[in-house]
Amino acid sequence: MLNEFKFLDDASLKIPTTKELEDADDGTRIICLLTGSTDDGGDGWVFLAVRPSLYALFNARCQIGDELLPEAYGEVIEQGKGLPPPVKVVERMKSQYGFDPHFSERLIEEVKKQQKAFFLQREALRIQAIVATLKIKDAPKPRNKKDEGF
Secondary structure (H helix, E strand, O other), rough: OOOOOOOOOOOOOEEEEEHHHHHOOOOEEEEEEEEEEEOOOOOOEEEEEEHHHHHHHHHHHHHHOOOHHHHHHHEEEEEEEEEOOHHHHHHHHHHOOOOOOOHHHHHHHHHHHHHHHHHHHEEEEEEEEHHHHHHHHHHOOOOHHHOOOO
């Protein structure tokens, strides 16, 4: 459910409802790589399986740089010290859990693509309407027999 991009008719991204996210908690996780400072002040990383219903809160806290406990949002799959995480671990996350390190970039590109298609379609419909209006305006008026002097 959550691995597909879904768009509304206006090309905006369809955001799952709270109920859809809660229902997805029963078998779905969003695999995230979290990097930052460890408790001892060093660099570290965590692969976290975040519950879909908690992802928006988790992501917001990450974006503003809040200190957080990863376990509050899901299960820690693997963690370690130093940056970046070992290639072997990243590859295992990809193969075992479907981790996509470029998911955000793919989502942004798909949104842009859908929006461009929507606006091009809308512009084409607008031009068609203008052309139809001009054709009606410029069409010869039907002649009435009365006008011809009959």
